[in-house]
Amino acid sequence: MNNTDLSTLLTKYGLTTAEVPGTDGGAILAVNAGARVLRLTGKSGHDFLWMHGALKEGDLPQQLGLKGWLNLGGDRTWIAPEADLFIRDLSDPWNTYEMPVSFDPGKYEISRDGSTVRMTSTFDVTNYRLASQATLSLEKVITVVSSPFHGSDDAADLLSAEYIGYDQTTTLTLLSGIEPGVRFGAWHLAQLTPPGEMLVALTDMPKLHTYFGDRNSGQTRVDGRLLRFAVDSTELRKIGVKADFVTGRIGYLKELDDGSVTLIVRNAHINPSAQYVDTPWDDLDDTGYAVQCFSADAASGGFAEMEYHTPGIGDGTGTVSITDRSQLWAFRADSQAIHRIAKRLLGA
DSSP states (O other): OOHHHHHHHHHHTTOOEEEEEOBTBOEEEEETGGGEEEEEEOTTSOBOSOBOHHHHTTSOOOOOSSTTOOOOBSEEEEEEOHHHHTBSOTTSHHHHBOOOTIIIIIOOEEEEETTEEEEEEEEEEEETTTTEEEEEEEEEEEEEOOOTTTTOSSOHHHHTSEEEEEEEEEEEEEOSOOOTTOEEEEEEEEEEOSSEEEEEEESSOOOOEEEESOTTSSSEEEETTEEEEEEOSSSOEEEEEEGGGEEEEEEEEEEOTTSOEEEEEEEEOOOTTSOOOOOOTTOTTOOOEEEEEEEOOGGGTSOEEEEEEOOOEETTTTBSEEEEEEEEEEEEEOHHHHHHHHHHHHOO
16 A cells, blocks of 8 residues: 555544655655654665554554554654553553553644654643653654765765665653652654564673563574564563663664565664663563563564663653654665674674
């Protein structure tokens, strides 16, 4: 389905889209549901992000495991901490997990100005653990961005790879008063198509936290300064890495049926001096997680998620507003070129 037909379909369900062309061809399609970049399409027509199969068939997807949530796919923005905002009863998390529809799909206003898309919303959230409510505003600005190699003297072969990318700036603001223990952060989740392998650039050997899944399955390993997280949709798994162990570069490597290889790289600013407020479900005092890798099994939709968090706002953070900026770069080429790109951007 092309973007025009997809936008028409989404409009029938009350959603609004905006499309901008990439710097080297292709297009970026945003939708106001969850402040998403829904589709990232290279000049060849290849979709770099996972999108629900029902959309490709001309229908709106049914919910996948979460009450009231339509999992469209793409690169979306949620609000952390998950344990406080998504789970009504931490003693029974899997049966009381509920998507806060105030921010996904939410009621975002979306507009386009040239090569920039802006999405904004003000919404209320409930902290179930502390029985409190707060009002937040989120602004997300997407702008097309040139290849990270555009100024290099030795990158002719790297510039020949198919490329599309965007710059993302988000501002999260707490509009209601600060309450004891209540903190928030923006949480960015790019959904990707398996099979593939997540590559997290490290500063040191990390102590990983396994949120769920088999920590001894062999699907997660550290190779030098690179954390490798294999995704094949056979197991529901999630791991987290703290801010002082990551550089801010996260990649996703995937081989295609035609023999070409794709690499998606998120370039995030991670600040170990800041407070990262998301926690594991079983240890609410264990903060500091800036990067997470998630693999959904087939029953949950069969996708991967490259996730990162912004520093927190609210009680004890010293601020009620945070502006975060990152880039997402997507490449497609032969394996040799992708190897060079991965080495240049991820250090391994």
